[in-house]
Amino acid sequence: xxxxxxxxxxxxxxxxxxxxxxxxxxxxxxxxxxxxxxxxxxxxxxxxxxxxxxxxxxxxxxxxxxxxxxxxxxxxxxxxxxxxxxxxxxxxxxxxxxxxxxxxxxxxxxxxxxxxxxxxxxxxxxxxxxxxxxxxxxxxxxxxxxxxxxxxxxxxxxxxxxxxxxxxxxxxxxxxxxxxxxxxxxxxxxxxxxxxxxxxxxxxxxxxxxxxxxxxxxxxxxxxxxxxxxxxxxxxxxxxxxxxxxxxxxxxxxxxxxxxxxxxxxxxxxx
Ligand code: DGL
Numbered sequence: 001x002x003x004x005x006x007x008x009x010x011x012x013x014x015x016x017x018x019x020x021x022x023x024x025x026x027x028x029x030x031x032x033x034x035x036x037x038x039x040x041x042x043x044x045x046x047x048x049x050x051x052x053x054x055x056x057x058x059x060x061x062x063x064x065x066x067x068x069x070x071x072x073x074x075x076x077x078x079x080x081x082x083x084x085x086x087x088x089x090x091x092x093x094x095x096x097x098x099x100x101x102x103x104x105x106x107x108x109x110x111x112x113x114x115x116x117x118x119x120x121x122x123x124x125x126x127x128x129x130x131x132x133x134x135x136x137x138x139x140x141x142x143x144x145x146x147x148x149x150x151x152x153x154x155x156x157x158x159x160x161x162x163x164x165x166x167x168x169x170x171x172x173x174x175x176x177x178x179x180x181x182x183x184x185x186x187x188x189x190x191x192x193x194x195x196x197x198x199x200x201x202x203x204x205x206x207x208x209x210x211x212x213x214x215x216x217x218x219x220x221x222x223x224x225x226x227x228x229x230x231x232x233x234x235x236x237x238x239x240x241x242x243x244x245x246x247x248x249x250x251x252x253x254x255x256x257x258x259x260x261x262x263x264x265x266x267x268x269x270x271x
Pocket of ligand 1: 012
């Protein structure tokens with residue numbers, strides 16, 4: 001049994017899709033969440049800048065005595081996972097491999113779409129992982145750079161003409177390719193599930209990077225004997241690098257739980 005917390009990070013709200021799953025499947029675990037809201041979005045940045053940000057995010061999280069880290073960010077997972085693993089002596093789980101495994105389990109036609117940030121699509125990591133796991137898979141990738149800023153601004157609801165217009169522009173050509181599975185390869189995108197599902201239709205199965213990585217983390221904790229005492233109730237703590245108010249408002253709606261611990265602001269430049 002290991003009562004130390006798990007560190008989870010993302011550029012902003014996106015990693016909450018993993019937190020929501022973690023709260024359901026590992027309710028006994030304490031979580032320390034960091035959202036780098038001062039520097040969001042990460043998705044258009046260079047590999048070098050992303051690695052610098054990711055190192056700072058990990059250094060902040062490691063100011064707590066953690067047992068594991070979940071990189072609840074597609075962009076950091078696709079560009080910096082190997083380096084972060086090599087530099088840190090604790091288990092680190094990313095989103096790419098678990099998400100690809102799930103997509104290959106659900107696809108029947110082996111025609112898989114992937115939407116993610118520019119940096120993630122540019123890295124080719126999802127595509128390479130899918131092909132390594134199944135050389136016969138056909139992969140169609142598409143960056144959706146406007147999704148993250150819209151999500152961070154709370155434009156996540158059906159009937160919002162801005163997000164619906166942007167989503168149609170990105171997704172209708174993808175739907176026309178005849179994919180039967182769509183990977184939401186950026187952890188912000190599951191906040192848009194309703195809108196994406198409306199456009200893609202019932203014949204396309206959506207696979208969420210945030211959710212799959214939470215399941216992977218659970219498997220890893222079990223395998224390594226790192227689970228907390230299952231009879232207790234764990235608590236999440238939230239930290240951000242800019243105004244906590246907006247984060248708390250959207251986070252409470254999304255997590256469907258009162259954020260008893262309000263988000264606290266930290267200076268990420270100190271790390
Ligand atoms: N949610 C992150 C991802 O999964 C980062 C998105 C961004 O900041 O652009 O890629």
